[in-house]
Amino acid sequence: MSQLPQETQQGYTAPMVRQFSIFLENRVGRLLDILRMFDEAEGITIHGLAVMESSDCAVVRLIPDDPDATRAMLRSSEYSFAETELLVVQLTDERPLSMLCLYLLGAELNIDFMYPMLTSSYVGDGGRIAMAVDDTTFAGQILRRKGFVLYGSSEL
Numbered sequence: 001m002s003q004l005p006q007e008t009q010q011g012y013t014a015p016m017v018r019q020f021s022i023f024l025e026n027r028v029g030r031l032l033d034i035l036r037m038f039d040e041a042e043g044i045t046i047h048g049l050a051v052m053e054s055s056d057c058a059v060v061r062l063i064p065d066d067p068d069a070t071r072a073m074l075r076s077s078e079y080s081f082a083e084t085e086l087l088v089v090q091l092t093d094e095r096p097l098s099m100l101c102l103y104l105l106g107a108e109l110n111i112d113f114m115y116p117m118l119t120s121s122y123v124g125d126g127g128r129i130a131m132a133v134d135d136t137t138f139a140g141q142i143l144r145r146k147g148f149v150l151y152g153s154s155e156l
Contacts, residue, residue, distance in 0.1 A: 014140020015152030016085040017130065018067035019048070022060045023080045026053060034060055037077065044069050047156040048088075048130045050115040061115070063088070063130055065156045087136055088117060088156070090149035091126035103146050110134045119156065 024030040031051065038046055048063030063086070064070040074081045091097055104111060114131035128151065133139040140150055 014087060014137055015150050016136055017063050017088050017153045019061055019063050019084045019086045020070055020074065021082045024058045024060060026056055026058050031060060041073055047119045048115060048117045065153060067153060084132060085136055086130045086132050087140055088128055088130050088151040089143060090128050093126060095148050100148065103142055104133065104139060107142050109139050
């Protein structure tokens with residue numbers, strides 16, 4: 001049996017956030033209903049939001065700061081939802097989005113989707129993006145090695 005510490009045997013795990021994809025019928029006011037539900041919830045803040053719409057349905061992707069409370073709230077509601085782990089990456093003048101894409105391309109990793117975060121911890125930064133990739137652990141390793149800052153749920 002190896003004498004390596006457990007975290008070395010399993011490899012590096014990138015900090016990740018939990019995204020909730022909420023499925024809505026495409027009717028007037030449905031997004032407002034979702035947002036009001038979160039406004040009324042105690043202790044849940046939405047840090048990322050993207051809406052994908054088609055003629056018959058919409059998918060609201062959001063990143064809350066409390067995934068467990070969000071999951072419980074959505075389970076008690078009428079909404080269907082799915083969960084996905086994403087990376088949240090800090091962009092700066094020294095490490096812009098184009099450089100992030102270049103490093104992921106070099107590792108042959110696909111970006112499934114990305115969107116900007118609504119909130120930021122630091123004034124004067126280049127913003128943060130949430131993104132889904134083929135392999136979040138590998139992408140996180142690469143981006144950390146290249147000097148990008150990644151955030152977990154507790155750091156939003």
